[in-house]
């Protein structure tokens with residue numbers, strides 16, 4: 380028999396009174412969400428947080444954006460975007476609006492109803508989860524946490540973070556109780572920067588909480604701004620689903636990268652093979668090989684699960700193998716470059732090499748984890764003079780990992796400059812690059828993205844696929 384049936388008369392009435400009271404509070408909360416009176420705080424205004432702030436604001440919610448980076452706050456206040464695919468006009472709308480404020484003053488957390496957290500979750504130098512940003516933010520939130528507030532983590536992370544790490548910190552430091560005094564949920568961000576077909580509103584949003592009240596509030600809130608909300612039974616399910624999505628991609632990219640290496644030795648065009656296989660209308664999903672993984676997600680997220688699995692004595696062999704294959708790709712590209720130069724009677728040492736594209740994927744200005752950097756490092760170590768061209772990143776900004784390249788500027792796109800390089804490596808296939816002109820300018824091109832479409836029957840002897 381469960382506890383409910385063991386209540387005596389007085390206890391039953393107290394329980395019923397609490398139940399009725401909770402229902403009244405709950406319907407008030409849901410009504411405030413429905414009327415868009417819920418005030419939204421978003422912590423971390425980067426590639427994920429800024430579009431999220433925009434989405435809630437666009438749908439008529441009053442929003443406050445928080446970031447520790449003062450330059451981002453100043454940039455928004457002065458109507459200037461710091462993310463290339465997020466327009467100055469959008470920022471101007473935010474900065475002109477009375478319904479939007481951005482600040483470094485975290486005391487204002489106490490004035491919002493929902494706190495959505497979008498801070499980084501990188502790997503540390505031992506390639507283990509670096510939870511310092513999540514912990515620091517949770518500590519800050521705990522200082523200002525109010526009764527009735529909803530906290531949602533959106534950062535990608537290991538299963539259990541919301542319940543085992545954040546809830547514990549919030550309860551211990553604030554003295555409030557989850558599910559009664561405050562609410563907490565996990566909703567993974569699936570933003571795909573630069574993707575013209577999907578944005579924050581149109582990407583279905585998974586929401587999971589480990590108690591019913593939190594779940595109901597979080598689902599209602601996201602349903603006001605996201606076309607399709609997918610409720611799941613717990614925060615852990617939502618955390619794991621996000622990891623599965625990215626592990627799926629990492630493993631499949633590794634598979635086509637391995638296929639590329641095999642096809643290369645057999646002198647078979649892997650891209651033609653993949654395109655042919657992709658004509659099967661079921662049971663095949665097209666992935667394309669490349670120079671290695673990049674971005675803040677695919678190279679990193681799988682290792683959040685590996686790390687957590689170790690706690691249970693489990694090895695994640697698929698994840699490790701995919702990481703191994705993908706991590707070997709920059710060296711594969713360098714080896715191809717050495718061979719290509721050799722065919723022209725040149726050594727890497729002393730050669731001038733142009734890296735085309737240092738963003739981790741086309742048409743974005745994000746260079747985090749970009750495979751361009753290990754390739755540039757390796758070539759520079761071999762004595763090459765390395766330059767880059769990237770219309771999306773005119774100057775290499777400060778970053779956690781690539782300070783040796785900080786401040787370097789993109790070369791200009793002109794016949795004389797581009798034509799002077801001994802070898803050009805296409806690492807990122809931005810759409811606004813004239814590849815047919817490149818064909819006429821360079822007599823040694825390493826194409827890691829199949830950016831230059833050549834009729835397979837008319838092989839050009841100065842293009843090397845890698």
Ligand SMILES: NC(=O)c1ccc[n+]([C@@H]2O[C@H](COP(=O)([O-])OP(=O)(O)OC[C@H]3O[C@@H](n4cnc5c(N)ncnc54)[C@H](O)[C@@H]3O)[C@@H](O)[C@H]2O)c1
Pocket residue numbers: 422423424425426427428445446447448451497498499500512515516533534535536568569570571572675676
């Ligand atoms: N970028 C993507 O395409 C993408 C897609 C899906 C999921 N994610 C996940 O979303 C999360 C955020 O990624 P991002 O790309 O937006 O990162 P980002 O580095 O672009 O932005 C994070 C922001 O958080 C701020 N920040 C750091 N510590 C803070 C603190 N203590 N308090 C307040 N602000 C703080 C930083 O200044 C920065 O502006 C990560 O977990 C990432 O894995 C990213």
